[in-house]
Amino acid sequence: AMAQQARKMASDDVMALLEKGEVFFLDVREPSELEELGTLEGYVNIPLGQIEKRLKEIPADKAIITA
Numbered sequence: 001a002m003a004q005q006a007r008k009m010a011s012d013d014v015m016a017l018l019e020k021g022e023v024f025f026l027d028v029r030e031p032s033e034l035e036e037l038g039t040l041e042g043y044v045n046i047p048l049g050q051i052e053k054r055l056k057e058i059p060a061d062k063a064i065i066t067a
Contacts, residue, residue, distance in 0.1 A: 024062040
């Protein structure tokens with residue numbers, strides 16, 4: 001489980017982070033869902049079931065926006 005509590009951010013805060021490039025876009029959907037629904041440009045796909053094994057791929061110093 002994530003030690004840090006996910007917090008909701010106001011869209012202004014998100015925009016400020018986006019401008020600074022301090023955001024990591026994480027798509028946690030399964031590959032079958034991506035095939036069906038399409039992928040999102042700029043998002044890195046790491047299915048939920050693989051998150052723990054692939055944590056090092058997720059930057060610790062950026063805000064993470066999930067899809």
